Amino acid sequence: MVTIIVNDEARTVSASPDTPLLWVLRDHLHLTGTKYGCGISLCGACTVHLNGEAVRSCTLPLAAVADQRVETIEHLAVGGDYNAVQSAWLDEDVAQCGYCQSGQIMAATALLNNNPSPSDAEIDAAMAGHICRCGTYQKIRAAIHRAAKVTEGGGSQV
């Protein structure tokens, strides 16, 4: 039995300790917003926040995250309000199939938490590990800039 703090709630799971956090979230806690894409940290679809930092949950064993804080896409819209990144995603109509977007949004949220006004090069560096096969990259860039403007302008917090 391992306990992790998922979305501000202590959850005890009986999964084998080598189980990647991704499958703990999906199969044991039924938090399916975090996606499987490659299983080897190449695509970013499984990105969650671990103690506030963006990490790949598909190669992170349960044993390594015991008692730590995990935040998933389901927890970004606290109290029903979208965070600035989600709002920007909606405003720019970013998603197509939408499958990679949880990971993209988690990465962008972490980026803006650390760097409220990223340059294009900084956005490249933060997002290049996240694969989208639908071609939403151009709109993701626009959405990140939009979210940055909102947070800079004293709007809602990311």
Next chain:
Amino acid sequence: MSQLPSDPSRRTFLKSSSMLATGSLLVGFELPYSLASAPKSSGAASLMTDAFIRIDRDNTITILMNHAEFGNGVYTSLAMMVAEELDIDWQRLRWEAAPTEPRYYSPIFGEYLTAGSVSTAGAFMPMRTAGAKTKALLLQAAGLLWQTDAVQLSTDAGWIAHSDGRRVSYGGLIEVIQDHNLEPPKTVDLKPTSAFSVLGFPKKRIEAPEKVTGRALFGIDIKRPGMIYGAVARPPVYGSRVIAFDDKAARAIPGVLKVKAIDAGVVVLAKDYWTASKGAKALTIQWDDLGLGQLSTASFTEEYRALSKTDGLLAEDIGDAKGLHETASAVHEAVYEMPYLAHATMEPMNCTAQVFDDRCEIWVGTQNQGNDRTVVAKMLGLPEASVVINRTLMGGTFGRRASKTADFITDAVQAAQGETVPVQIIWSREEDIRGGHYRPLFVHRLRGTVDTEGYPASWHQTAVGQSIMQHTKHDPTYMVRGIDIYSVDGCLQEPFGVFPYGTSYRIPHHRVESHNPPKIGVRPHEWRAVGHTHTGIAYECFLDELAHLGGKDPLALRLHLTQDNDRMHQLLLRLKEAADWDQPLAAGRGRGVAARVYSVSPIAQAVEVTVARDGTFTVDRVVCVVDCGFAVNPLGIEAQIHGGVMLGLNAVAYGAIDLVDGQVQQSNFHDARALRFNQMPAVEVHIMQSDAPPTGVGEQATTPIAPAVANALFHATGKRIRQFPLDRHGFILKA
């Protein structure tokens, strides 16, 4: 709609793509529905006013979507069509996947299928008609309720308003409709284009809120009570059969429930997917490769090259290109080679199934659920009505989720046979890349001459590659005299089979031949834009070669060749201006152009590249002009263009699946590379203004990008690439 034939098929549609241009807006299209199928008892919570529309008492409007949403934006387009005529409150709009019933079949395909970039065209009249009939029904009900003349009534976003100020919601009229047994009218007037306030305006994706909060339900997200998970150990040589397996180690893993052989390999069932996948890796399996262990793509390419020199099946012979080439003093010749390509959808294949004695229930993302139901019913010996398919959203497809064999569904059904609970099978990324369904490898041999003025005079093209239709038997109408029309789609000047369009170019002597070498083991599969993914490169690059030979500017040459095709000619003129084609470029930079017609819609792109001395390059700018008739949702069109450009660029830069000794060499995103964020070019989208009936845009943008980039690289460096992908031949897309 009187223009719709009683048995609409893709043949009749594609033969007459302009049939939707109804002169009259009086519509008598009979949707095969009856109010009798809806709950009529007074007090029911909701009412089906039409096959596609359900109204709840709380004024929620649900649209039953008869096309699959996999990023194509079709749910939004269909909703817009209904909303334009019905006048709804978008905040109260819901959507639901329509069940597998004939009344939901595509009027173009005559089956429950989302493919071929024809959903918008096929749905444009039926969905508007559904909205208009429901509106007429509601107005009639309000008239009865208030004992008033229709002229006093109007709609206002989900409400009927009386000129005296009274208002009633659509949902508030359900009882009136039921009490009076009201039926919608047989015919209704549709709005003229000039009165549109929804259609033609940018509309954001209706399911976007689910997609930014993790609530969107893809097939892989299905959870059913008691559900268990399965992972399949598939053969290293695709198509092999299991002889025997040792599962001792797998069964020793805590959480592994069962191990059994299915057609695709050996499936391990467990309480979670991770445990199942560990179990699958722990199996020792003896395979019979059925002789497929000798297959290699290198030998396919060699064989196809040789075949391309021999006479093939004659698809088109205008003038006498062959005779002319026998006597010509110089014939330019080139061979283009395109590899197998995997779809690599972000959501890997998966399916959840529960098999009962007398029925089967399936949860899956699929483009092709009518076919899937038939396949499963046959496999289980059940009547089709006893197989229920619940369609989910899809994390991409690019054609992969339209499988004639329903391969990713039968896996789960076979795994679920004998189990008392639902079973979910998830393919690993490695299984997905090695899964054996690919855009077929093709070799094109081209020969041509230019006239004394430098314009193309003759063209002789021989296309060699597996026929998708021959393999899948998907639809016999796609085979003409033994030729798969998809294998030569984009090569022919004249319409062919059910495709009512040609290249839009006019070359006086034009001959195209086709070889469909049968191959076992590798399944050729539709891949976004199908034939154009290889014919586009061969045709547009060789055209560029002839332009160079004749000393012509590539865009000027295309303008010359399209003088008889006003639609494409105008589009190219627009492209020339939008792309600043005549502006000089610095050294190391290049421009390329390509113009294609796919599934009726003309599209052209001009690209700019910068190439470094070491061959690394960037695509700096892509200007795309498309003519898809009336632009239903400009925002959705823009997204599809971005997607097509990205996928096409990805393929030409890196895309290849290689077989060595029957084994697929690629396995995951490190060797089957996906285009990254920082490699995405700036894409500028221009839509030709048109009131013609809408046509498709989902696959079109995939077709010109690859040849346009290859042509731009030639322009920048003088180096002509004829074998793909580019990264194997000196050009590396910069990361």
